[in-house]
Amino acid sequence: MMEETSLLLLLFVSSLLCCTTNQARLTVSPSSSQFFEDESFSLSCEEDDSSGGWLLRRNTTKRQMSQCGVKWGRSAGSSCNISVTAPWDSGVYWCESREGATSNSINITVTGGPVILQSPVLPVMEGDDVTLHCKTKTSNLPADFYKDGSLIRTEPAGHMTIHHVSKSDEGLYKCHISSHGESPPSWITVTDPPPTSGAPPLVFRLAYRLVVFSPYFISTLLMMSLYRHRTTGNDISMATPLPNQPAEGLAEEYDDIMEVTTEHHF
Ligand SMILES: *[C@@H]1O[C@H](CO)[C@@H](O)[C@H](O)[C@H]1NC(C)=O
Numbered sequence: 001m002m003e004e005t006s007l008l009l010l011l012f013v014s015s016l017l018c019c020t021t022n023q024a025r026l027t028v029s030p031s032s033s034q035f036f037e038d039e040s041f042s043l044s045c046e047e048d049d050s051s052g053g054w055l056l057r058r059n060t061t062k063r064q065m066s067q068c069g070v071k072w073g074r075s076a077g078s079s080c081n082i083s084v085t086a087p088w089d090s091g092v093y094w095c096e097s098r099e100g101a102t103s104n105s106i107n108i109t110v111t112g113g114p115v116i117l118q119s120p121v122l123p124v125m126e127g128d129d130v131t132l133h134c135k136t137k138t139s140n141l142p143a144d145f146y147k148d149g150s151l152i153r154t155e156p157a158g159h160m161t162i163h164h165v166s167k168s169d170e171g172l173y174k175c176h177i178s179s180h181g182e183s184p185p186s187w188i189t190v191t192d193p194p195p196t197s198g199a200p201p202l203v204f205r206l207a208y209r210l211v212v213f214s215p216y217f218i219s220t221l222l223m224m225s226l227y228r229h230r231t232t233g234n235d236i237s238m239a240t241p242l243p244n245q246p247a248e249g250l251a252e253e254y255d256d257i258m259e260v261t262t263e264h265h266f
């Protein structure tokens with residue numbers, strides 16, 4: 001009975017590990033929504049399942065849906081490197097699977113101007129602290145920060161932290177450094193915190209798989225107990241699988257495994 005339980009447990013665990021849902025997350029490195037021209041950045045599709053084969057795509061004002069490695073960027077696996085940026089690299093970037101599934105998208109602005117605003121590329125979680133940096137190519141100077149067109153703060157060191165962001169902090173930000181100029185604007189998006197603190201998405205994925213695979217699990221259990229019942233009734237001929245009865249053939253395989261396990265235990 002011990003062996004049977006452990007075998008079932010093994011089957012159950014492998015069914016949990018087997019089929020991941022196909023998802024990808026796009027990140028940018030260095031993590032910034034704005035770049036000066038002639039800088040470099042790389043984009044990466046972080047996937048749950050490496051067999052996905054994600055493509056990096058972008059929409060710019062010049063060209064829509066274009067793929068990394070064709071007219072722009074250098075593709076390396078699920079990453080894409082733009083080694084010398086230009087203003088026409090500004091646009092929205094995303095990962096796309098061959099089946100058409102898409103990741104989150106990221107807005108990137110490349111400017112030929114004198115000032116950039118470094119803001120989070122990914123949506124920020126409600127309650128987190130967010131720091132915005134206003135920069136020239138060479139230094140951090142006192143900067144004015146604007147949200148939706150209105151001045152919100154002047155910061156002597158050129159960076160501003162918003163503590164415990166809420167939905168009302170969502171908006172279009174830009175900054176200005178006197179005698180240098182203004183940055184392009186960037187969106188800051190604020191999302192809800194996860195429903196229970198400390199519960200990672202993995203928990204939901206496991207729960208999902210439990211629901212999907214429990215019928216399989218239960219039917220396996222039923223099939224095996226049925227088979228056990230028959231063999232203990234000393235009717236060996238009934239348990240001999242016929243070639244066209246895959247379910248019983250499978251049961252015999254399980255029984256073989258159990259015999260091996262039994263030998264191992266004694
Ligand atoms: C992109 O590629 C260039 C040339 O190989 C390299 O110098 C640069 O560090 C890469 N950039 C990133 C952000 O990986």
Ligand SMILES: *[C@@H]1O[C@H](CO)[C@@H](O)[C@H](O)[C@H]1NC(C)=O
Pocket residue numbers: 058059064065092094105
């Ligand atoms: C990119 O452009 C295409 C064609 O105009 C449009 O259908 C698609 O929604 C755009 N994608 C994003 C992420 O903006």
Ligand SMILES: *[C@@H]1O[C@H](CO)[C@@H](O)[C@H](O)[C@H]1NC(C)=O
Pocket residue numbers: 092105106107187189
């Ligand atoms: C990208 O920018 C557009 C406006 O230019 C905005 O509507 C959209 O929400 C932004 N998307 C993301 C993912 O920040």
